[in-house]
Amino acid sequence: xxxxxxxxxxxxxxxxxxxxxxxxxxxxxxxxxxxxxxxxxxxxxxxxxxxxxxxxxxxxxxxxxxxxxxxxxxxxxxxxxxxxxxxxxxxxxxxxxxxxxxxxxxxxxxxxxxxxxxxxxxxxxxxxxxxxxxxxxxxxxxxxxxxxxxxxxxxxxxxxxxxxxxxxxxxxxxxxxxxxxxxxxxxxxxxxxxxxxxxxxxxxxxxxxxxxxxxxxxxxxxxxxxxxxxxxxxxxxxxxxxxxxxxxxxxxxxxxxxxxxxxxxxxxxxxxxxxxxxxxxxxxxxxxxxxxxxxxxxxxxxxxxxxxxxxxxxxx
Numbered sequence: 001x002x003x004x005x006x007x008x009x010x011x012x013x014x015x016x017x018x019x020x021x022x023x024x025x026x027x028x029x030x031x032x033x034x035x036x037x038x039x040x041x042x043x044x045x046x047x048x049x050x051x052x053x054x055x056x057x058x059x060x061x062x063x064x065x066x067x068x069x070x071x072x073x074x075x076x077x078x079x080x081x082x083x084x085x086x087x088x089x090x091x092x093x094x095x096x097x098x099x100x101x102x103x104x105x106x107x108x109x110x111x112x113x114x115x116x117x118x119x120x121x122x123x124x125x126x127x128x129x130x131x132x133x134x135x136x137x138x139x140x141x142x143x144x145x146x147x148x149x150x151x152x153x154x155x156x157x158x159x160x161x162x163x164x165x166x167x168x169x170x171x172x173x174x175x176x177x178x179x180x181x182x183x184x185x186x187x188x189x190x191x192x193x194x195x196x197x198x199x200x201x202x203x204x205x206x207x208x209x210x211x212x213x214x215x216x217x218x219x220x221x222x223x224x225x226x227x228x229x230x231x232x233x234x235x236x237x238x239x240x241x242x243x244x245x246x247x248x249x250x251x252x253x254x255x256x257x258x259x260x261x262x263x264x265x266x267x268x269x270x271x272x273x274x275x276x277x278x279x280x281x282x283x284x285x286x287x288x289x290x291x292x293x294x295x296x297x298x299x300x301x302x303x304x305x306x307x308x309x310x311x312x313x314x315x316x
Contacts, residue, residue, distance in 0.1 A: 037082050040091035040098070045074035047098040055106035058231025061245050063298050065264030076309055077299035081133040084312030086124030089135040093117065110198040110229065111183040113172050129153045132312025141168060147303055150315035201225045213242045233259050248279035265297035281307045
């Protein structure tokens with residue numbers, strides 16, 4: 001089981017993705033036009049990481065290592081979107097989203113039912129135009145490949161539309177088995193096509209309270225009855241165990257029947273057996289796309305074997 005990949009995959013079920021979270025855009029009710037871009041990005045990054053720490057602290061550990069690093073890195077992802085061609089994102093709207101996130105519940109956040117001030121508003125670029133962020137596009141989606149910093153404007157998917165990741169679906173929807181679908185609430189039925197809200201677990205076909213560490217489970221891994229959002233997985237002895245974290249150079253993978261992931265963006269050389277944590281590469285440094293070499297710290301991505309930050313203003 002590749003725990004880092006699984007945990008980062010779990011991040012995509014949250015409304016606050018670990019990479020360049022800039023889901024905020026202009027709101028007609030927002031009149032605070034004198035806020036600086038730097039302060040807006042600082043406050044939004046802080047609000048995002050505080051919300052992530054509240055709802056799934058394990059994702060802070062796997063991607064950044066700590067909340068302070070999360071805030072620094074998230075700001076790096078937010079700032080470039082403010083100056084992108086045709087963007088609907090403004091400092092005042094970013095500040096409004098930061099304020100509104102504080103009162104949002106984990107159930108709302110994880111089901112992508114975020115405040116209106118945080119939802120992407122239409123940009124000025126038509127479908128097919130080069131883009132680097134969703135806020136540039138009239139139909140609110142910049143469709144990018146994992147190996148590229150730029151993409152093409154497209155349309156957010158409605159319920160039933162095809163998708164690959166949650167962010168290709170409209171707000172309130174997630175991507176389940178290749179289709180945009182609503183998350184299921186407690187007591188509702190669940191399967192591969194009907195995913196529970198990530199604060200819940202699918203138990204015998206019904207969404208319910210996930211099992212905590214020490215309780216029994218049946219399916220080994222994160223995709224089980226255990227509380228995945230808290231980093232609790234089903235262990236080899238059919239009991240829920242807390243995933244542990246290791247620093248660079250330390251053992252990771254399956255260690256003494258425990259699941260050990262690498263902290264702070266590190267990678268495990270043998271995630272399904274017993275390997276060693278490799279530290280992430282710095283921005284602008286060489287990286288590897290596979291699991292054996294160093295990866296990047298979000299929001300940087302390994303593109304052309306170099307850790308790069310997205311720059312929407314460079315997409316022409």
